[in-house]
Amino acid sequence: MRVWLSTAMLLCLLSTAWAGDDWHYTLRPGDSLWKVCQQFAQTPQTCWGKLARHNDLDDPHVLHPGDTLLVPTSWLKEKPIPATVDAITGEVMLYPASGGEPRRLSNGDVVGFGDALETAANSSARLRFADQSEVHIKPTSLLVVTRYRRFLNHQNERTELRLQRGNIRNRVSPRQSDEASFEVYTPGAVAAVRGTEYYLGVDGAETTRNEVIEGRVDVGARGTERQIEGGYATLAHVDEAPIEPVALLPAPAMEVTASHTGVVAAWHTQSEARSYLLELYSQPAGRLLNQDYLSSGHWQKELPVGDYRLLVRAVDENGLRGDESWHAFSVPAPPIEPEPVPEEEDAHWDVWVFMGAAALLLAL
Structure with a gap:
């Protein structure tokens, strides 16, 4: 039986995720509004003042590293690249962060910040980002796209997702920075990576399972962080720390x-x-x-x-x-059966017909 997201649950999930058509810039030590505008804005001379008002800053000269600065994408030099979906199987629903009507996704559709994607029992989809990272959303899953990297040349952008239930497979393109560029939050843990291939699953919102194929994933919960290398896995029950890494079972021959x-x-x-x-x-x-x-x-x-x-x-x-x-x-296609060869006609058939007809006339 198909069970789609209830309206109350949808509003709860999306209420804190949407921030309009803004680029989320994470402030670094030494950043100022002028430096941000000079590096990214089309008109840095007027950007910094408008940027302070856009973010409701009490003091535009006091910024804290790690905080998020919202920059309207229309102000930027570089055109943002949206996240899109493809490889859709079955019925996959999108719940817009802006509160519009839910709609069924088609290949090539754009996914915005805060949008929620839900797959039915026999449905799946692939989510693609600007840096060629991919998330394959498996059947019976609910994923909220909190924010994602939209520019190829901005190394400080991050992708953040929330997996409420179900399973995903992530292939994250490596970054030059040592900082985690891709984070997935679940009801019981958070998985942060810089570049790798791994699986993440949530079983009934009670248990988070993480299996790493390549690279390394840092899985944290309840103040404990495990570094999971390729070929290992961990799980975390709600309100419990992740277990020590265990080796993946070998690939079946x-x-x-x-x-x-x-x-x-x-x-x-x-x-x-x-x-x-x-x-x-x-x-x-x-x-x-x-x-x-x-x-x-x-x-x-x-x-x-x-x-x-x-x-x-x-x-x-x-x-x-x-x-x-x-x-x-x-x-392959089935083999083509040879056409049947017609039986060779009697060469003397016409002669026998003529002779029979002639004999009948003589008898008359």
Whole structure:
């Protein structure tokens, strides 16, 4: 049964997320309004005064590093690049931060600051940012896009998301700065990265699970921070600190056989795995077509002609999903059956017909 976001919950999620069409600049030591305007504004001579009023600053000469300065994007030299969605499967809803009517997303649609995205049980989408970072939103998920990086040349911009429930896979483009450029908040923890590939999931708003494929993710909760390297994972229950990192279960050794009738995948089971997560993607679009949890090392499906990628991950007793096993394959068109050869006609058929007709006339 499909359960969409209630109006009350939506207003609660979005009430603090929207700040209009502004660029969020994080102040650094030594920053001043004049320096910010000189570096980013089209008309720095008049920008600084308007910027003070736009941010309701009591004293424009007193700024605190770490605070956020809101700069209207129309004042900026560089054109901002919006976040867009693609690879949509099924029905994916967008709840605008401005309070407008919810609408169904289509490929290429723009996502603004504070917008909430919700996927149904058999739906998914991919969210793309200006720096080529990607977030793949899995089925039955609710994600609020608090803010995101919109300029390629501004190194101090950050992307902040809130995953209320469900699962996402993040591929974050590396940054030159050592500061975290990508943060995801959940009801029980926060995951901060500079550049990496990792998964994040929220189970019923009670447990946050983080599995790191490459790089490093800093996961913090209840005053405790864990540094999770590639090949490791952690989980955090609400109001509890994250557990010590545990090794991901190894990627299943998978064999895939494809023909015009479909595909068969098989892999050796692992003693520590309680189940296996399987995901099927179309290529080259990267749309998630199918997601299954299996108890055995066997899967098969009839598929139309096309190119695909199959992902299998072992799941341990804590619900942490292991390393990735990817396999690309193609389903070919069925073989063309040769046309039947017509039987050779009797060369003397016409002669026999003529002779028969002549004999009949003579008899008459």
